[in-house]
Amino acid sequence: MEGPIPSTILRNSVVVATGAWGLVKLEPVLALSPFVLNAAIAIGAVTAIGGTLIAIAQIDTKRSLSYLVSAYMGIIFIAVGAQQTDAALLLVLTHAVAMATLVASCGSIILNNITQDLTQLGGLWSRRPITGLSFVVGALGLIALPPLGGFWAMLELADELWMTRPGVVGLLLLINALSAFSVTRTFGLIFAGDVKPMTVRSPENLWAITLPMTMLAGFVLHVPLILNSLSLLPAWATLNKDLALLLTWSSIFGVSLSAVLYVGNFVKKPVQLPWKPLQDLFAYDFYTPRIYRSSVVGSVDIISRITDWVDRYIVDGLVNLVGLSSIFGGEALKYGNSGQTQFYALTIAVGVVLTALWVSWSYIAHLSITTQIVSLLTGN
Known part of the structure; x- marks a missing residue:
């Protein structure tokens, strides 16, 4: 997200689309459990609404x-949970090309x-x-505004849910309005308003940057024609x-409301919500980084400290004990070495005898018990 622009395009348009494609392929497995399908819809709804609300409060262009990418992946979760794989794949395509165009233009x-x-x-x-x-x-290709691709993808998904899940359709309308508000806000803060010190000198970029950007824009404009040629658009009668x-x-509605706030000069900028805690909630990503640091990162930190203590004082302590024992034994033995061959031979003989006694001790004890039993039986 915060890397160079080409990597941002790949992340926002290719990597997440690949993950969404994998999710679509897993739909037959998820369909084995109605609970999992409902959970996918719930996760997608929370992600989509939360992602759009957070996007509206960001001051970093790429964030x-x-x-918004996270929000649209939430919509794909909804489509997979509703078993609308065709609409999910269409959303993947239209979102990828539209978001690539947005990221390329912002990157320029x-x-x-x-x-x-x-x-x-x-x-x-x-x-x-x-x-x-x-x-x-x-931006127009991303939101549900005819006749561009995002409109047809969202319409196909909403149409399948119109009779069965009207509440989810209402969520899709809300998510679409928030997305339209967010992209219009970004446009207004970049292109509208007064010139800032950082934008006084800002000509069009080199052709190597501008040409791919315009080609992506052209592809977004031609997506409806491509869909029509593949017979993927609904007939007017249906x-x-x-x-x-x-x-x-x-x-x-989303575009108009955001244009009043961020494109026109009717409202003083920066726009602030009446209740600051709510604005901070959106601006700080619902405090998910703090929750992540205090839960996942904190748990890993505690486990790492415990592991380090065990490794430092128990594992290393045992190794050091073996080393110290070897040093002490070597120091003790060097004073018992006389350099005479007969002394070494005696030492070896004593060691062999002691080893033999230790090995055969159980046999000797068993033989002694057997002798006592025989004595008792014979009366001697």
């Missing part, structure tokens, strides 16, 4: 996009401006029109028009 800005702090950016629309248009295309309108209006 705001990366949390970070490369020039040497910052990814959203509070230090602004007023770049007039200076970076190609990058701005690429960002807009990626289209759930009510649901399509709901998805469209949720996108428009």
Whole structure:
């Protein structure tokens, strides 16, 4: 997430998509347990809503996009839990190309401006029109706004759940509105508003950066045509028009509300929530890093300290005891060496006798008991 831009694109568009593809392939196994399917939907809903809320509160460009990736992976969890694998795969495709375009356009800005702090950016629309248009295309392709790919993927998933799980459809509408709000906020903080000291000199980037970015934007625009050529788009007669309108209006609502706050000059920036603890909850990622440090990292730290103590004082102590015993024995034996052959021979003979006695002791004891028994029996 915080690495170089190419690695960020791979992480946000390829790596997570590969994981989502693996999850889709595991759907027949998960379907063996209805409890697991419901758990997948619950995990996906919490992840998607939490990811979008956290993304809205981030001031780091790449973190705001990366949390949206987590949110859309949550939607894929919902699709797999609802056994809608076709919609899940369509979401993987449309999300990957749209997010790659967003990350590439933001990366082009970070490369020039040497910052990814959203509070230090602004007023770049007039200076970076190609990058701005690429960002807009990626944002529109990500949310459910027709006729781009994200709309058709979300519509297919919501349509299958329209009759069976209407509550999940409501969650999808909320997640889509929050996602639209988040990407519009990022756009407003980067391209709208006044020029900042970090954005005074910010021309379009080199062709090696701009060309792949525009190619990705072109691919996002052509995704509906590709889906149509593969007969993956619903026919107009079977289209759930009510649901399509709901998805469209949720996108428009999220975009419009965020545009009022972050694109226009109607509200003073930075925008603050009325209740600071709530804003801190979102800004600090629901305090998950602190919980992680105090639980997982803390447990590993305690176990590591115990292991270090055992290794230092018990394992090493035994090894050191053996070493000290060897040194003491060697020091003691050197004073008993006379250098005479007969003394060594006597020592060896005594050792052999003692060893033989020790080995045969059980036999001698058994023989003694046998002799006593025989004496008793014979009366002697």
